[in-house]
Amino acid sequence: MANTITFDKPRLSVLGRLAAPFVAAGKVFALIAEASPRVRELERLNGLSDAELARRGLTRDGEIRRILGVAAMI
Template sequence: MALTDTTHTTAPISLGKIFAAPFQAIGRFFVAIMESNSRIKRVDALNAMSDEQLAARGLRREDIVRHVFGDYMHL
């Protein structure tokens, strides 16, 4: 004689997760847009440089964002 279990239980879905899901999706969307921005890639590339390399370009680490976004945000 074989025994087959036909019940399937799932974890209950919380109301908080249901309401948070659209906001999480919107947040992921904006992060994806910002990460694909060429200016962000430029900031990342400059941040990866050493302080000596930045000094050779006439930059300080705290001025990277102002340098990259200066014409766009009038910084």
């Protein structure tokens, strides 16, 4: 006697189906934002320690203002 196993795809609820396009759009917007040169520069800055910044004569706050420009003031 042979046994078979079937796997059903999980069904999305009505709300899940309605939210799916918005979730997808949010993921696309996140990918676009992460591709930004400013975001890449902030990630590089985040990888530096405060001691390394001090050796370079920089401050984290000053670098954030340099990278973001006017947007840092908001």
